[in-house]
Amino acid sequence: MPSRALHEWLILIELGLGAVTFLALLFLAAPYGRHARPGFGPTVPARVGWIIMESPALLAFAWFYSAGPHRLDPVPMLFFGLWLVHYTHRVIVFPLRMRPGQRSMPIVIVMSAIAFNFLNAAVNAPQLSAYGIYPTATLGEPHFWIGLTLFLGGFFANLHADSVLRELRKPGETSYAIPRGGLYEFVASPNYLAEIIEWIGFAIATWSLAGLSFALYTAANLVPRALANLKWYRSTFPDYPSHRKAVFPWVL
Numbered sequence: 167m168p169s170r171a172l173h174e175w176l177i178l179i180e181l182g183l184g185a186v187t188f189l190a191l192l193f194l195a196a197p198y199g200r201h202a203r204p205g206f207g208p209t210v211p212a213r214v215g216w217i218i219m220e221s222p223a224l225l226a227f228a229w230f231y232s233a234g235p236h237r238l239d240p241v242p243m244l245f246f247g248l249w250l251v252h253y254t255h256r257v258i259v260f261p262l263r264m265r266p267g268q269r270s271m272p273i274v275i276v277m278s279a280i281a282f283n284f285l286n287a288a289v290n291a292p293q294l295s296a297y298g299i300y301p302t303a304t305l306g307e308p309h310f311w312i313g314l315t316l317f318l319g320g321f322f323a324n325l326h327a328d329s330v331l332r333e334l335r336k337p338g339e340t341s342y343a344i345p346r347g348g349l350y351e352f353v354a355s356p357n358y359l360a361e362i363i364e365w366i367g368f369a370i371a372t373w374s375l376a377g378l379s380f381a382l383y384t385a386a387n388l389v390p391r392a393l394a395n396l397k398w399y400r401s402t403f404p405d406y407p408s409h410r411k412a413v414f415p416w417v418l
């Protein structure tokens with residue numbers, strides 16, 4: 167468990183990392199999935215990469231959380247439960263159900279995601295079980311319910327958007343197609359939009375700088391990738407609907 171002073175530094179580091187990540191990814195799309203390309207060293211199968219790189223978000227988070235004095239208080243347990251629901255899906259269900267293309271994932275991506283997930287666990291788990299103040303009265307606060315609604319709405323929208331992509335490929339297929347229906351009529355990457363909404367919801371529900379640092383990092387990571395995805399769709403499919411934005415309907 168980081169000390170309170172170290173925890174405050176870790177939050178600042180995550181905020182700074184978000185700014186650096188955003189600027190870097192505007193110029194260089196992370197080389198996995200449709201943006202995979204040679205020159206980034208050895209690779210692992212995408213499914214294995216996802217399981218390994220996201221695991222610290224479950225395991226390290228649970229370890230930090232369980233070291234906190236408020237680990238058995240009801241509201242911290244509820245927030246912990248939300249985190250577990252999201253990451254049990256991301257670590258186990260999503261990789262096992264995905265229909266990855268021919269490209270695999272560079273180990274450098276896996277390593278950098280592991281490092282980030284450790285940092286993020288050290289930022290957000292102590293916030294819940296050690297340094298945040300979450301009495302049962304938190305359940306009567308409007309920000310809790312607004313945040314919870316955004317989190318759950320984002321979570322289910324993310325599941326839906328990812329399932330639309332999965333259905334574009336039959337088992338064994340590796341090609342890409344234009345996704346249609348729902349939020350795909352508005353943006354190229356509604357799975358990213360939903361993920362951003364989800365973590366904004368978590369930040370509002372927990373009313374914390376720790377939660378905000380993760381929400382901002384998520385946006386810093388996914389908005390540039392959504393822009394790259396839109397550019398890729400437009401250059402790959404001449405009939406790609408021209409009115410679709412990258413990630414925020416009608417805006418960007």
Ligand code: NDP
Nearest residue numbers: 199200264265266267331334341342343357358361384387
């Ligand atoms: P993508 O949308 O790039 O891909 C998701 C899956 O769908 C991949 O298996 C991909 O195959 C396939 N796919 C994508 N587009 C098509 C298409 N047009 N036709 C057929 N198949 C397609 O998402 P990511 O892999 O970047 O992310 C996966 C999930 O993880 C998302 O829900 C995202 O929100 C979340 N995520 C969260 C992050 C965070 O910072 N919190 C960071 C990164 C991801 P292929 O691999 O062959 O391209």
